[in-house]
Amino acid sequence: MNPEPRRAVFLDRDGTINEEVGFLRDPAQVRLIPGAAQAIVRLRAAGLAVVVVSNQSGLARGIFSHAELAAVQAELERQLSLAGAILDGVFFCPHHPEGTVEGLGQVCACRKPEPGLIQEAAGKLTLSLAGSFMVGDSRRDVACGNALGLTSILVHSGHPPAPAASPAEEPALVASDLAAAAEWILGRLAGEDGVR
Ligand SMILES: [Mg+2]
Ligand SMILES: [Zn+2]
Secondary structure, eight states: OOOOOOOEOOOETTTTBBOSSSSSOOOGGOOOOTHHHHHHHHHHHHOEEEEEEETTTTTTTTTSSSHHHHHHHHHHHHHHHHHTTOSSEEEEEEETOOOOSTTTTTTTTTSTSSSSHHHHHHHHEEEEEEEEEESSSHHHHHHHHHHHTOOOESSSSSSSSOOOOSGGGGSEEEEEHHHHHHHHHHHHHHHTOOEE
16 A cells, blocks of 8 residues: 655754854754754654755855765754754755766756655655755745745744745745744644544
């Protein structure tokens, strides 16, 4: 039997879960945003999958290697685990149109706001896009979520967000951080008469 598709919260990484430092490549620079780990715990406890979808153009630009990205990600997940927070999946876009690294300097279907990362995650993890959420600190994150019909939340814990360039970049909610976003999401679920 196929498993029932689960609803999910798709999370941007830098500026949403961990502090934005610009092309994070050193595990020693990984700092969780206060409340982020607890927010992930609460969202999963409510039955939502929590999945990271992250543009990592530093790979295409030659700023860091796959091994360095893996080391940073391992440290992030180690810190999350100390608070009991687990990620259901992690998906990276390694590309950039102006990237100089062989094979990665290209227009792709997975660099947000393109929807490829979320579509890949939904396919691999059997997730329902209907009733799911996207949380990020960039207008790209919002546009990506909106394009797929997700409920998108813009958080102020990373880059100061640019003004919306079009209605496609307007979130359903602006929140201070992931903790506040999770609180709002959980309130929405509670208002759904137990239908999930
Ligand atoms: Mg970000
Ligand atoms: Zn890509």
